[in-house]
Amino acid sequence: MLAGVCAGRTAPAFILESFRFSSNREKTPLRYFVVLLIGKPVPIFPEALWDISRPRDMAKPVFVLNGPNLNMLGQREPEVYGRETLDDVRKRVEARAATLGLTVDFRQSNTEGEIIGWIQEARGGASGIVLNAGSLTHSSIGILDALNAAELPVIEVHLSNIFRREDFRHRSYVSLAAKGVICGLGAQGYELALDAMANLTA
Numbered sequence: 001m002l003a004g005v006c007a008g009r010t011a012p013a014f015i016l017e018s019f020r021f022s023s024n025r026e027k028t029p030l031r032y033f034v035v036l037l038i039g040k041p042v043p044i045f046p047e048a049l050w051d052i053s054r055p056r057d058m059a060k061p062v063f064v065l066n067g068p069n070l071n072m073l074g075q076r077e078p079e080v081y082g083r084e085t086l087d088d089v090r091k092r093v094e095a096r097a098a099t100l101g102l103t104v105d106f107r108q109s110n111t112e113g114e115i116i117g118w119i120q121e122a123r124g125g126a127s128g129i130v131l132n133a134g135s136l137t138h139s140s141i142g143i144l145d146a147l148n149a150a151e152l153p154v155i156e157v158h159l160s161n162i163f164r165r166e167d168f169r170h171r172s173y174v175s176l177a178a179k180g181v182i183c184g185l186g187a188q189g190y191e192l193a194l195d196a197m198a199n200l201t202a
Helices: 086-100 112-125 134-138 141-150 188-200
Strands: 002-006 009-022 029-037 040-044 062-066 104-108 128-132 154-158 180-183
Touching: 062 086, 062 112, 062 188, 086 104, 086 188, 112 128, 112 141, 128 141, 128 188, 154 188, 180 188
Parallel strands: 062 104, 062 128, 128 154, 154 180
Antiparallel strands: 002 009, 009 029, 029 040
16 A cells, blocks of 8 residues: 555555556656545656656665685686686676666675675665675685574575585585575576575565
């Protein structure tokens, strides 16, 4: 239920229909809302009153956080991690986010403390977290504690399939706080994580 404003008065209102049309003279796209206001359909102008086409929760982006050595993507073991650079991954993430009506804040650090600080920042500044913690996945209880404290949906991402690699990579502290894990699909895993996040934050 929404609050409808008509002739300076505020009353409960329900959106019945919204659609676009163009002014014949100005050829300018406008938005028109039909609401049920005090029992009667009433057209409401202008677009500034309601704009349901805006990105969801536009004030809070999804934090996409990357851990140690991911700045070396494209150079470090391309047979394992692929040939796309971290900047290539960022561009893919931003493009997919735009199609989903999401905004993203894409970051990378080689420092555990900085990543923990970003997760703490996300508690009040993000709608969710997509995290590839790199090697810290397997060792950082501090990151796990920060994720639990953030109280946000978390999707864990790995470029490679960590369960087909060394035994020490099979243990993930991040997984203990994550809603889901995507691994082994390269950069596409980030896009799939955003698909999941769009549903989790809808």
